[in-house]
Amino acid sequence: MSTLYDVAKYAGVSIATVSRTLSNQMVVHPDTRARVMDAIEKLEYIPNSLAQGLASKRSYVLGLIIPDIINPFFSYVARGCEDSCRARNYDLAIYSVDSQEQEETGFYRLLRARHVDGLILANTVVSGEALPQFIHDIPRVYVDHASSITEDDCICVENRAGAQMVAEYLLENGHRHMAIVSGFPNSFAGAARLEGFKSTLTDHGFELPDEFIVKGGFDPSEGVKAADFLMTLDSPPTAIFASNDMLAIGVLRGLQSMGYKVPADVSLVGFGDLPIGEFVSPSLTTVFVDKFELGAQAVDLLLSRIEQPSAEPQKISLPVRLKVRESSGVRYGF
């Protein structure tokens, strides 16, 4: 590995000149620049980002905190972040922090130690609002998180609007007994979708009885259980809104196992538009969310925050839209 010194020696200049040439900022004489570039080429010089970080106090690494990388929703968000980072010459460090332990142990220290330039907080737990002192001074942006934290940037999915679309769509199709399987018990997104769904029904003069509100996470198995519970009620729902697609697929499986036809007997709607939803049978009606964009914009937001620390906090909402597919339809007899 060659260093700045090697390059400087080879080009017959000082290391300062090489550094300037690389930073592309300060003025360097075209001829010298050419010589330097040549030397860099010849020696296959690659700057040591550790040294750069030490000297400049910028690591060019962004941290992404998510519940779990195996949750497809966050896989997409992560990919969106990664691409956007790469395009802007940043590196991304991804941290899955679903387990409480990690959150409370050395995990945040790691971020400190690594000196990430900024944090993308896409973990869902609402209680996480209270960040440890450790990282309180690291620029950050929230993804789909409580916007109650007014002093921070955040980019959210239009959860409420999406849930409203679902409710209205189902109402229009004659459904009157609707249930919801809500994901991530204490997550911002889950809460918003539940609230949006419920209040829309109320606004139209219908109720969402408590027994029609089932709590789930993002594991399909919870959807299976929810379906089982709901369909054995005295008066089962004619439509089910699952708060995310994984849950929806579980509900679908549960319904089908019990012998119900979807959508003939029960209509089913998900949220998030995971690609897999297009390939189950029947294909899943869902609410489209641009997950890549969510990640990409989070990075953009964070970087502008880093560049302008005192700018006004931004609150961005990502639009959603209903994607009607096969799993939902007009209520039988309507």
Add this chain to the structure above:
Amino acid sequence: MSTLYDVAKYAGVSIATVSRTLSNQMVVHPDTRARVMDAIEKLEYIPNSLAQGLASKRSYVLGLIIPDIINPFFSYVARGCEDSCRARNYDLAIYSVDSQEQEETGFYRLLRARHVDGLILANTVVSGEALPQFIHDIPRVYVDHASSITEDDCICVENRAGAQMVAEYLLENGHRHMAIVSGFPNSFAGAARLEGFKSTLTDHGFELPDEFIVKGGFDPSEGVKAADFLMTLDSPPTAIFASNDMLAIGVLRGLQSMGYKVPADVSLVGFGDLPIGEFVSPSLTTVFVDKFELGAQAVDLLLSRIEQPSAEPQKISLPVRLKVRESSGVRYGF
């Protein structure tokens, strides 16, 4: 942010002593140690890993190269790596390199620049064997990749054995006309599964005609197309082996869209055992692969390589087993 100097001053010792205390290696008088630890606590000292890396030439970062983090198989592998890294005080940097461009541009430079201590190569493209000079001296381990590279450690899935299980299982159930939808055209895993399937049939005196070999990737839509192609042949197969579960789900969808019953009309088997396979209807018969373990062991292997650079290269195989579920069964009339 406090530094070694701050801690040293507070504890009334030199930075060397603080460093020693932290490294836990060299002998430090218990009393001094106590004072130092106290100072660390008080000042909330956290070592700067950039400086550590610069001085020690170890970054404590491992790089994971995969085709795409949104490919569920690799999401699991990544999670396995991450957990194992965390447990051993390493950090993980994940790189999705499906697009050719990135691979050819500054991507490998990034690894160099960041000074990762080791590389886990889980990208599937076989041609990737020729690593750039850039990173030729970085310790590495291959995941499910051509073991033709005898001088490197690698951990592989028993692809061949798995495919053989599938073939024998289908034969036992009376299937004689079997097709395969193979994933990742030029991947090691894809090739091994195809070869294992084909040769097992041959060994039992049956053929795998060329028209029954359809190429796919890991996108369900390719499975749909494959199903469409296969079932419109003059003599369609009674069983289909999809090289991975995503593809299998696509095939399932395709079959169902065309009106075929699975497994009554056609038996279907996947590979990889993605959790989602349990929740489609019918649930997917597949070959179990411990994806977390794959990642975890890759990390272990890499770290022991780093500690003992001149040790014998290890070749580990991860066992697989058939998980028979609803999508496969006895051939009609057998």
Add this chain to the structure above:
DNA sequence: TTGTACGCGTTATCAG
């Protein structure tokens, strides 16, 4: 426009 020299926060090598 270019060069010198110091500092970034550690590790590691010496003496003591």
Add this chain to the structure above:
DNA sequence: CTGATAACGCGTACAA
């Protein structure tokens, strides 16, 4: 067992 002090590779005033 402990303390100076020289690297590590680079950014950046400050000088020239």
